[in-house]
Amino acid sequence: MRTLRLSVIFGALLALALPATAQTSYVLTIPASVDAQSFAASHGLTIVSEIRDAANCVYVVTSASTDVAAVETEVEDDLVVGSFEVNASITLPETLNGLTGPVLTQSTAGILETLPGRTLVSFFGSTVPSNYVSQTATSLIRLGDARAAYPFTGAGTIAIIDTGVDPQHPALAGVLVPGFDFVHNTSGIPSEFSDAALINQSTAGILEQSTAGILEQSTAGILEAQNVVPMNSYSAAILNQSTAGILEGLVPQDFGHGTMTAGVAHMIAPTARIMPLKAFTTDGMATASDIVRAIYFAADNGASVISMSFSMPANSPSLQAAIQYALGKNIVVIASSGNDGLKTLVYPASIGGVQGVGSTTNADGRSTFSNYGSGVVQLAAPGEGVITTYPGGNYAAGWGTSFSAPMVAGAASLILQAKPGSKPGDVLNALSKAKPVSDMGYGRIDLCQAFSSLGSSSGSSGSGGSGSGGCPKQ
Secondary structure, eight states: OOOEEOBOOOHHHHHHHSOGGGSSEEEEEEETTSOHHHHHHHTTEEEEEEEEOSSEEEEEEEESOOOHHHHHHHHHTSTTOSEEEEOOEEEOHHHHHOOOSOOOSSOHHHHHHTSOOOOEEEETTEEEEHHHHSSHHHHHTTHHHHHHHSOOOOOSEEEEEESOBOTTOTTTTTTBOOEEETTTTEEESOBGGGOGGGSOHHHHHHHTSOHHHHHTSOGGGTTTSOEEEEOSSSEEEEEOHHHHHHHTTTSOTTTTHHHHHHHHHHHHOTTSEEEEEEOSOTTSEEEHHHHHHHHHHHHHTTOSEEEEOEEBSSOOHHHHHHHHHHHHTTOEEEEEOOSSOSBOOOBTTTSTTOEEEEEEOTTSSBOTTSOBSTTTOSEEEEOSSEEEEETTTEEEEEOSHHHHHHHHHHHHHHHHHHSTTOOHHHHHHHHTSOBOOTTSTTOBOOHHHHHHHTGGGGOOOSOOOSSGGGOOOO
């Protein structure tokens, strides 16, 4: 799936690219000992909201001045300031640069046509299509072998920072826990349908119909007829024919992204809880401050893993501080490496302590669209034609490092269950027992090798087999 790669434009570049009214919002970090109101008044700033109230307080502030460079210089020269940066409007690269998402070496229809026949199967308390549970991606990482040999199905809470989720999706509803909608400032489970103004009403009505109604139709409608409908530049929805005709071209370009990434994590760690955190609207827009807020929220509300399927070309002091806070609480932080097909640095994947994830093909090579190199990729996972959940009780196939990241997040949850108390470095050490792929860090994850590396602490629930740790030899 195409990653939510963030294009953040700071300083003078932002001043050139955005209208004056969008240039006045900043993210300010100052010590708690400093009186925020007095500090703001002394620099002509107005406090809009407080992101973080701790030893170092983080605020969203505005300035009446349209001279961004002058405001930054004045505030940054104050010795009490921890950091000060433009609260950038974050836009997906497709809308900013006119790109169309990952460049695929195989047509999406061609990949989907090779999928095996689909039936409905039971999966940890829900009914799902069989090719959600057993597909090329899961075979490559040896999920089935690991599940047969070991008793681990996920523990703790995986926070998904994205566009929200379909709260009623039958595969996800049972594991969702309250998160937060930072776009609309509401608590609870943030819905992808909350951006009503961006979603065609007839489309929303169809997508929000009861899942039971969808699945009680002829299963051929969704699971067997396999009507491939391009929904956006990173996914092809597998929908029934009547729905497909109405949906095509009518949904925002990133509607469904959060449901899809949550579905991948759930596919790998079905008993882990999923905490959706909505920092992006369904048309792929966010602000730096909402992402920072989401990271702090996850860290303060019980997340054991944070999964971020987005990237930006420049680091952000407030983003880095939030991530360091999460790492300090021994939270495993996962981020996608981006879909530029370059050996480059992107953030947060390139921040120290973050496990950057690249995409591999179904032939176990590096995806042509995936960024690569030791500075951005530590681990890799399949990211082409991955079947996952889609709003309205549906399923879709996606391409890009956005799918690879939550796959590793799910794997991290399995390791945390196998070895409670593991620190982020311990999780990385286990997952680093991987299938080597050139320029992709330790390589493509292999759950059998990961569990085997944990030794006797991982135990076994199966009859074993001839391979080490209970998995059969390949």
